[in-house]
Amino acid sequence: MSNSFTVSLVPWKDGEPLLKSIREAVFIKEQNVPAELEWDGLDEQCRHALALSHKGDAIGCGRMMADGHIGRISVLPQWRKQKVGTAIMEALLNYARSHDYKQVDVDAQTYAVPFYRKFDFVEEGETFIDAGLPHIKMRLKLLSG
Numbered sequence: 001m002s003n004s005f006t007v008s009l010v011p012w013k014d015g016e017p018l019l020k021s022i023r024e025a026v027f028i029k030e031q032n033v034p035a036e037l038e039w040d041g042l043d044e045q046c047r048h049a050l051a052l053s054h055k056g057d058a059i060g061c062g063r064m065m066a067d068g069h070i071g072r073i074s075v076l077p078q079w080r081k082q083k084v085g086t087a088i089m090e091a092l093l094n095y096a097r098s099h100d101y102k103q104v105d106v107d108a109q110t111y112a113v114p115f116y117r118k119f120d121f122v123e124e125g126e127t128f129i130d131a132g133l134p135h136i137k138m139r140l141k142l143l144s145g
Ligand SMILES: CC(C)(COP(=O)(O)OP(=O)(O)OC[C@H]1O[C@@H](n2cnc3c(N)ncnc32)[C@H](O)[C@@H]1OP(=O)(O)O)[C@@H](O)C(=O)NCCC(=O)NCCS
Pocket: 026, 072, 073, 074, 075, 076, 079, 080, 081, 082, 083, 084, 085, 086, 087, 107, 108, 109, 111, 112, 114, 115, 116, 118
């Protein structure tokens, strides 16, 4: 199928050039996030999900820190609305569940709240501005007690 894709988890050292190409296009160029905020020095500590097209092109990514904080979920514009973001989230959530994380959270851009609600994330607190964009914290409990 021409728009098929795969998602896998990769360490930063293996995925760096492809992960950077997506985030450069989406956050720095499209959303005008300053480069010094995008490259925050935390990537080496994170688990990364990378989506590749059937041709091997990098089309989307996301990351999760050891404390369950999810971020940098991004899909190239021409690949949006085809469940690539969903597959990236599922890869990170599967990792979190299989490693007994009690909860995960995300600082969601407010326009993307419906995207995270699909995975049962719930908003918490007030909206705030980060990198010039409105955000709200959302949390997903994975284990009770
Ligand atoms: C947010 C983003 C990652 C979604 O990726 P995607 O691959 O298009 O998402 P999916 O196709 O898996 O969408 C799943 C569901 O999320 C919701 N959704 C997706 N994009 C949405 C949007 N822009 N606005 C509102 N809801 C949205 C829809 O309910 C959608 O289900 P539907 O297709 O049945 O309507 C993508 O739009 C993106 O890269 N945006 C730019 C970067 C960004 O802002 N990242 C979020 C940082 S918090």
